[in-house]
Amino acid sequence: xxxxxSCLYSRSLKxxxxxxxxxxxxxxxxxxxxxxxHVIRYYARIGLLHxxxxxxxxxKIFAGSDVxxxxxxxxxxxxxxxxxxxxxxxxxxxRGKSPCPRVREIIKRRIKENRDKLDTLVQxxxxxxxxxxxxxxxxxxxxxxxxxxxxxxxxxxxxEEVKKRLDM
Numbered sequence: 001x002x003x004x005x006s007c008l009y010s011r012s013l014k015x016x017x018x019x020x021x022x023x024x025x026x027x028x029x030x031x032x033x034x035x036x037x038h039v040i041r042y043y044a045r046i047g048l049l050h051x052x053x054x055x056x057x058x059x060k061i062f063a064g065s066d067v068x069x070x071x072x073x074x075x076x077x078x079x080x081x082x083x084x085x086x087x088x089x090x091x092x093x094x095r096g097k098s099p100c101p102r103v104r105e106i107i108k109r110r111i112k113e114n115r116d117k118l119d120t121l122v123q124x125x126x127x128x129x130x131x132x133x134x135x136x137x138x139x140x141x142x143x144x145x146x147x148x149x150x151x152x153x154x155x156x157x158x159x160e161e162v163k164k165r166l167d168m
Contacts, residue, residue, distance in 0.1 A: 023052075029062045033070035040070075048073060048087055080110050131155045 026044075030037040043049045044060055049069065051060035069090075076086045085106050092099040134154065141150035 024062045024064070024066070026060055026062070029066055029070065032067050033074075035070065035074075043070075043073070043083075046083065046087070048083065048090065079107065080114075081106060127155075 024032065026037050026040045030040045033040070040049065040062075041060075044051050049062065049066055051062050051066075053059070054061055073083075073086055076089065077083075081089070089099040089103060092102060131151075135151045138151060138154065141147065143149070147153055
């Protein structure tokens, strides 16, 4: 069993020893957090994780609490928070301030942004469905040098006609 586990790590059993001490390498934290190792390295690079460094080999060493921190990051991302926002939440928490007011403010803003995007998408979907219905009654056209695709151009022409009627 020990031999099988040592094959998972490069050249030494130091990562196995670190598990016993509650310390983990990048790969161990990645496995426990169910993410790729490059994600752990990136989060350390941008400051979401704060590893210690092994004095002899310079490897990043993570604490057991980093598993919970990674779980929090994934939960926050699942609610639509960006990594920058998550970092701000961590900063407030580390300063002893409740991050809850900021968390509420961010999600309220995000909900409004999402509603605006959904409204825009619904409008686009409606235009697309109307265009398709209109096009089903039209024959295919061949470009004649003044038109590229009469289907698309017919939509613009129809919009202009509707605008003129509304202005009257």
